Amino acid sequence: MGLTTCLWFDGNAREAATFYVSIFPESSLADNWIAPTDTPGNKTGEEIVVNFRIFGQDFIALNGGPQFPHSEAISFQIPCADQGEIDHYWDLLTKDGGQESQCGWLKDRFWISWQVTSPEMMKYLGGSDAQGSERATQAMLTMKKINLEQMKRAYLGL
Template sequence: METYKLKFLAVLLITTLMGCGNSQQNSDKNSKMGAASDSTSTEASGSIKQKITPCLWVDKDAKAVANYYLSIFKDGKLKEYHKYKNPPQEKGQEGQDSFETAVMEIGDIEFSILAAGPYFKFNESVSFVINCKDQAEVDYYWDALTANGGEEGSCGWCKDKYGLSWQVVPVEYFDLINSDDPKVREKAMKNTFTQKKILLSELK
């Protein structure tokens, strides 16, 4: 147990330092850009672009995990990938001699991926909502996320093959459940509980 704690603290320290380093690099770059330009944007002044970054802990293969999500979210990109050696005393019971990190960007949001062993699993207490413009987009993300080991849930919830929870929701859905017409609200809410994937045609 003590070895595990040390390993966790070591990983936490390294990833924290990475984040600080990246922020400092961005700040330095932005400061240089500000010196060479008359722009008064917040980026040029050296502020942090994204204050909070979701970090996803997975078992292994940070780059493969990132590539999986980037194959679904087509507008994304892989921004960083690193592999680190664990000190001998930090290998733990799993005998893992290295860990990996990656940074991907999806929909203008950066996600950090930490592949550091099978110690933690995702659960429904944290999920990500995908706001979809129409039913076709709902169908696309639902099918993509539940394929190859994913899992359908209820009321628009599903899990991908890594066990991460998603809510795939058409934006029109919120108009229905918050309608000024109580009959519209009641029908939409009632029928939601009978669905897995959200089907707008059955809610209206």
């Protein structure tokens, strides 16, 4: 038994699932569900559900209609190993209509919210030097994409 995350889209579930699978390693598209008859949101023969997997986690992309837009109340966090990974995922997720926010948050072109972070940044935000952590926090508050070197320098007071 496990949990499957269902993401609601307005007619572009296949496009979104294909986009996510193209970004993350160990990802794949799976089966889909086609409407056998007309439904309130789909016509006969239209794709209702696209199943996909990212990092071993199952997802459903559902063509549900415009009723429920995405918000920051739900987000996915990507714990990156280093600045190169942060840059990689940030650039891919913000291209073609994505939107940068602050403190490592962004929305992709489908308006799904992401946090592109790193365990390293948590060392600076929650380190044993309270003043250093405060400086690192203040530095982070000025950032959109996380810059680990700037956070480290702030933490160390450089």
